[in-house]
Amino acid sequence: MKICDLTQFYSPFSGGVKRYLHEKIAYIQHATEHEHLLIIPEAKTKCVSQARSTVCSIKSPLVSRAGRYRVLLNLRALERVLKREQPDLIESGDPYQIGWRAIRVGKKLNVPVIGFYHSHFAEAHVRGAARVLGRKAGERLMDFAQRYVRKLYNSFAATVVPSEPLGRVLRAWGVNNVRVVSLGVDTDTFSSEPDDRFATRARLGIAGSRRVLLYVGRLSKEKNTTLLCRAFEILEGTAPGQFHLIVIGDGAQRRQMQELRTRNPNVSWRRYCAQPAELARFYRAADLFVHPGTQETFGLVALESQACGTPVIGIRGSCMDEAILHDQSWWAAEETPESLAQAIADSCKVDSRSLGNAARHAVCEKFSWNRVFERLFYIYEEVCSKYQEENGSPAHPSLQHSALSAQ
Numbered sequence: 001m002k003i004c005d006l007t008q009f010y011s012p013f014s015g016g017v018k019r020y021l022h023e024k025i026a027y028i029q030h031a032t033e034h035e036h037l038l039i040i041p042e043a044k045t046k047c048v049s050q051a052r053s054t055v056c057s058i059k060s061p062l063v064s065r066a067g068r069y070r071v072l073l074n075l076r077a078l079e080r081v082l083k084r085e086q087p088d089l090i091e092s093g094d095p096y097q098i099g100w101r102a103i104r105v106g107k108k109l110n111v112p113v114i115g116f117y118h119s120h121f122a123e124a125h126v127r128g129a130a131r132v133l134g135r136k137a138g139e140r141l142m143d144f145a146q147r148y149v150r151k152l153y154n155s156f157a158a159t160v161v162p163s164e165p166l167g168r169v170l171r172a173w174g175v176n177n178v179r180v181v182s183l184g185v186d187t188d189t190f191s192s193e194p195d196d197r198f199a200t201r202a203r204l205g206i207a208g209s210r211r212v213l214l215y216v217g218r219l220s221k222e223k224n225t226t227l228l229c230r231a232f233e234i235l236e237g238t239a240p241g242q243f244h245l246i247v248i249g250d251g252a253q254r255r256q257m258q259e260l261r262t263r264n265p266n267v268s269w270r271r272y273c274a275q276p277a278e279l280a281r282f283y284r285a286a287d288l289f290v291h292p293g294t295q296e297t298f299g300l301v302a303l304e305s306q307a308c309g310t311p312v313i314g315i316r317g318s319c320m321d322e323a324i325l326h327d328q329s330w331w332a333a334e335e336t337p338e339s340l341a342q343a344i345a346d347s348c349k350v351d352s353r354s355l356g357n358a359a360r361h362a363v364c365e366k367f368s369w370n371r372v373f374e375r376l377f378y379i380y381e382e383v384c385s386k387y388q389e390e391n392g393s394p395a396h397p398s399l400q401h402s403a404l405s406a407q
Helices: 014-030 075-085 095-111 121-133 135-153 164-172 197-204 227-236 254-264 277-283 301-306 338-349 352-366 369-391 397-406
Strands: 002-006 035-042 044-052 055-058 063-065 091-092 113-116 159-160 178-179 212-215 243-248 267-270 288-291 312-314
Touching: 002 075, 002 178, 014 035, 014 055, 014 301, 014 369, 035 075, 063 277, 075 095, 075 267, 091 095, 095 113, 113 369, 121 135, 159 164, 159 369, 164 178, 164 212, 197 277, 212 277, 212 301, 227 243, 227 254, 227 338, 243 277, 254 267, 288 301, 288 338, 301 312, 301 352, 301 369, 312 338
Parallel strands: 002 035, 002 091, 035 055, 091 113, 113 159, 159 178, 212 243, 212 288, 243 267, 288 312
Antiparallel strands: 044 055
């Protein structure tokens, strides 16, 4: 069985989607007999194969110099790769032109195409525009976004979402093929041992008495990083020198982060952390992981932080609530810098170590990558069987075997 993943959310500095794809490749190579094909936008067109994994890059222009993201416009090249490689199942992680082309090519190849709704793009991008345009124009824009999502994702054989709250949103919008598969975490790499928190702080020049906050992710509007910067400035005004903020990430709002670091010596910033083991050391060094976004579909970084024994603080009511495995009553009640700053200040009264240890145990129980992919491959088997019945396409026997063994 050859499984193909298509995505544009992939760059040298990308996070959750890239990690999901690489964990899937590792699972396929070590726990199955399947093959994997990944198609991504890159600076040059090339294909690189290793064992049963092939990565095909298609030359694509940059759309973000900060995050190094590219937009895959050469859909003919995409189609040529798919026709040459002949995958048995296609999974599209793109809500734009690649998603539509994947559906079209799937019909030509007589194979099922699944959509993975990684990013709640309609909510993240349209809400802000709607506020600028005014109530009536905003309502029309949101209605168009919902109709677009409904039309595209009902065209897939199944729509995979990483959380049940997001699944409920899409069902309410009329998407009728939703399947929930929570993402996972490598609990061996992201662990609470060894206890190297003070060594990491010392390397950054952070005084031992300070309460360390950590943010990992893109610096972008949909991630609410401007709100994070403003909240930290409020903390520095009300409790100067008591907190230190570590930021790992880059993006369109890089300037705000540069300005914050220039004004405040209690901010450490690095654009990217390539090695998971090094990233785990940053999680362990923090007292609290700050997640300012409200449009996150799952929050993989929040899960990784908890796996390292560090609790998470954010704003109540986001779609990632199910990925938070500790009490959230002390989270910010409103999506404002003032509310988030106050919640962080109040967190000093919380036993963060006990919360983190309990969350670590829950992550190990519920969110290992093996369990995630066993669930996902069972969905693959169901989709292929149904597609075979409806379209006369032969189901691949190795996928049936692996899915049945996962039950």
